[in-house]
Amino acid sequence: MVDSQHRRKALRADATAITHGDKTLPLDRIGWVSYTAVHTATRRMLGPNSYDSDWTFECGPPGSGVRDSIRITFMGGGQAQTPPEWASLVAISQAHLEPRLLAEHHHRVLGGETVEIAAVTITREGVVLRSGVLPWSEVTAGVGNGFVHVHRRGVDRPVASVPLNRPNAVLIPRLFGALGSQ
Structure with missing residues (x-):
């Protein structure tokens, strides 16, 4: 479960819905999901190297675009640890959303x-x-x-x-x- 603030917006997620700010998506109405963790290193010749990390979680209704989706990006520098909110969103997706999406696609292909x-x-x-x-x-x-x-x-x-x-x-x-x- 997630119950926190992200960029001055309420962020809540559980086994039934994901809410960010004024957008709420019930899990049973979400048709797609994506999440990534990107770690980059910038090497500089005349200064210290810099390191950045971005963790993004995104989901939306079937066939939806950016306006109807929820996109949450957490940013960190250096050797930043995985944000617990991102890890919880991924865990909720894997436990409650992805099994349904997998079953739907599997059924359609078969x-x-x-x-x-x-x-x-x-x-x-x-x-x-x-x-x-x-x-x-x-x-x-x-x-x-x-x-x-x-x-x-x-x-x-x-x-x-x-x-x-x-x-x-x-x-x-x-x-x-x-x-x-x-």
Whole structure:
């Protein structure tokens, strides 16, 4: 649960809703989520290096744009620790929001629909690439360096990569795992 202030706005989240300022989104009406942690180092020739960290959590109704979504960014410098509010938002998403979103996408794909998540096209047969469809038996996905990487099983070089800040990109590895085990 989150109950705090963020940039002079109330920030509340629990198993039922996320509120930031005057925007409240019930979890059962959220259609997409993204969260990232970005750590950057700036190297200077004539001065000390600087380090910055940004943690962003964003969610919104299906098909929504920036105006209808909630976007919360926490900033820190140096060796800043992960903000507990961000960690709690991610935990709430993983426990109460993402299982529903995963089940919905899984059901749609198994039902024969073509689904696009974060610019990755997914069908019952596999992942659609420029070269054709990569069957589920050959697909793996993982997260690294701020991206979801889609791999052909046994090949190190990804066949596709999408940034984690894209809507529902965080769902891809678990969705691919579920579809690959069918």
